[in-house]
Amino acid sequence: MPEIVNTAQEQAWNGPEGAHWARHQDRWNAVNEGFDEPLLTAAGIAADTRTLDIGCGAGQTTVLAARRAPAGRALGLDLSGPMLAEARARAAREGVANAAFVQGDAQTHPLEDGAFDAAISRYGVMFFADPEAAFGNIARALRPGGRLAFVCPAEPELNDWLVAMTSLRDLLPVGDLGTPGQPGMFSLSAPDRIRAVLAAAGLTAVAVDRADAHGNWGADAEDAADFLLLSGPGRHFTAQVDPATQDRARQTLTDHLRAHETADGTVRLRSASWLVTATRP
Template sequence: MTVIANTAQEQAWNGPEGAHWARHQDRWNAVNDGFNAPLLDAARIGGSHRTLDIGCGAGRTTRLAALRAPLGHALGLDLSGPMLSEARARAAADGVRNVAFTRGDAQTHPLGAGAFDAAISRYGAMFFADPEAAFGNIARALRPGGRLALVCPSAPGLNGWVTAMTSLRGILPVGDFARTGEPGMFSLAEPARVRAVLAAAGFTAIALDETRAYGTWGRDAADAADFLLATGPGRHLTERADAPARTRARAALTDHLRAHERPDGTVALLSTAWLVTAERG
């Protein structure tokens, strides 16, 4: 592993946040798997392609990319030791051999000039402290004409989990926790910002298409409420409240989520994302 420049995210994803995602990887895949096919189709992976998965987490999309290119290879890059351990274990259990995982910072990690045909990311490219440096490094790692495909959240209000959490305003100190334009979940929510960053990194043919998918957040409303409150944003809010407020918040969130229960009781929330595509010039 090389020098980590993005130290705040490195600490977060090797602490409680990374442990939570590694421990609940199946639940997070149930939330986000609806974006897998659009992402991989947009990346045009196949045959002997070499794919870089940025912020790969526990490697779901890395393995899928490897399976689409049986004569190629997929490399997952992430800051999180706990999630990469899970990624390696799952690849071994699934028998996916043309895949590897490494811990490193996309802003600084030496990837090799022109080493990849495609770079992908499912909700992993929003956390760069220096997105210009990160995407510049990614561009150098792609061959000329290489393909970039990202899924990143669009406006906070178009995402059901944000609406659910902001419904707790007046109980928890919600404030503006879903800010855009800063390192974090919504740093790439503004199309003009995305275009400017990618163009500066040397990408061309930049396009953003709004993509929507429903994810499953829990077995029922109470289970989904517990899960949401245990996520990073949920912990950020509940840790700043007293015990009675936390109890009220759980009850209020459960009530909010009941409106999103399917006939089988599971909770479905809509996620709205940008499917960002570009090519290395």
């Protein structure tokens, strides 16, 4: 495998975090799949499009892109071995032969110049150690006129899951879950930062538009609270307190999530995001 320079993320996504996402891929897809149609439409995927899916995870968006392009192909690129194993199994199970997957670092992976018509990402571009290098590599992989489309989180305070977690600050050591412009999930939450990074990567016609979706986080408030506390941040915070405090935190979070239960009991939380498009000149 080519050199990995984003070593912190490589370790995380091949450790407990990657294993958790691979094991719960269907649940994470239920959280984020509201962005699939807007993302694929923004990328302009047609019957013969060659698509690169950055941070493809367990492969849902890669498979969807491949289905839209029966005369084209889709390649998913991700750091996580456990998630890519699930992605390959998904494509095989669904009989999608024009989807393939490769493990690598988007900052350094040797992508062929001009090999793709479109590049997409659903929440897979926020964790680059060097975003300018990563987007520059992605841009070179697009043909002239090729289109980049990705979804990334907008302001932290507009995301219901994060508001829910911050409700536990009296019980858990919940620190700053996201700082715009700093490495992490909200590194691209400021539109000016997005435009500057993509311009530095040589991309043009950058557009940053709001796109919100309400994802399904659980069958009811108790189920959603357990799922949130099993996520990476949740596990990190609860590991630092005693079992009695963990129980109180779970009950507090459950009570908070009651307000988000729908008529059938499922918990739906808003993810506030940016839908970004750009072009290789």
